[in-house]
Amino acid sequence: MRKNIVAGNWKMNKNLQEGIALAKELNEALAADKPNCDVVICTPFIHLASVTPIVDSAVIGVGAENCADKVSGAYTGEVSAEMVASTGTQYVILGHSERRSYYGETVEILEEKVKLALANNLKPIFCIGEVLEERQAEKQNEVVAAQLASVFTLSAEDFSKIILAYEPVWAIGTGLTATPEQAQDIHAYIRSLIAEKYGKEVADNTSILYGGSCKPSNAKELFAKPDVDGGLIGGAALKVADFKGIIDAFK
Ligand code: PGA
Numbered sequence: 001m002r003k004n005i006v007a008g009n010w011k012m013n014k015n016l017q018e019g020i021a022l023a024k025e026l027n028e029a030l031a032a033d034k035p036n037c038d039v040v041i042c043t044p045f046i047h048l049a050s051v052t053p054i055v056d057s058a059v060i061g062v063g064a065e066n067c068a069d070k071v072s073g074a075y076t077g078e079v080s081a082e083m084v085a086s087t088g089t090q091y092v093i094l095g096h097s098e099r100r101s102y103y104g105e106t107v108e109i110l111e112e113k114v115k116l117a118l119a120n121n122l123k124p125i126f127c128i129g130e131v132l133e134e135r136q137a138e139k140q141n142e143v144v145a146a147q148l149a150s151v152f153t154l155s156a157e158d159f160s161k162i163i164l165a166y167e168p169v170w171a172i173g174t175g176l177t178a179t180p181e182q183a184q185d186i187h188a189y190i191r192s193l194i195a196e197k198y199g200k201e202v203a204d205n206t207s208i209l210y211g212g213s214c215k216p217s218n219a220k221e222l223f224a225k226p227d228v229d230g231g232l233i234g235g236a237a238l239k240v241a242d243f244k245g246i247i248d249a250f251k
Helices: 016-032 045-054 081-086 097-102 107-119 132-136 140-150 180-198 200-205 216-223 240-250
Strands: 005-009 038-043 060-064 091-094 123-128 163-166 208-211 230-233
Touching: 005 091, 005 163, 005 208, 005 240, 016 038, 016 045, 016 060, 016 240, 038 045, 038 091, 045 060, 081 107, 091 107, 107 123, 107 140, 123 140, 132 140, 140 180, 163 180, 180 200, 180 208, 180 216, 216 230, 216 240, 230 240
Parallel strands: 005 038, 005 230, 038 060, 060 091, 091 123, 123 163, 163 208, 208 230
Antiparallel strands: none
């Protein structure tokens, strides 16, 4: 059966020393009180090599927030999936709405990134979600279906390695959260698309996380929905008390 997962997305926050301190604090908190779900922290590239060895890999997985769409070579400033994997990192967020909107990441670019991540044994946390105008026009289902094209070219075996995160862009960092019912409706729709494409077993085994202003006070209600298998957490992942409060929603 699919896993429940709480993943943190640090975004462009915390310098190296602060990031190491945050990872250590989380590691200690979860050693003292074991989580009832998988826990992942996704950090800036420069933190990966330092953070990966200091967390207990049986309890906390580490992920990057992005990787290049090219294998290697003259791409100044880029970081390849192979480089990410060489730090011991196991996950990578791909397709985050901030990458799509600020850095022009298209369905085609993301398809390349997903393939390279998988080729390097990284588990993609693949993000999809609509913007406010699309939600207001009731186009959210169409939007997520189109975004899934980046991962629907994969074989069933490769698709099974992917974690999905539904993140309505209007709820990211805004304090607005999708209601548990809104989240459940679209998660169930996403799962139905997976079932159509890859069959019921693959669909039932795919973890679909919710992201967007998830916090300790709303996590339990969201995660209680049958098709919501955890969360991708931005702001609340930067404080151990908040992040742990969300992890504890599975207790
Ligand atoms: P937020 O971000 O929890 O700060 O809304 C979620 C995300 O962007 O992954």
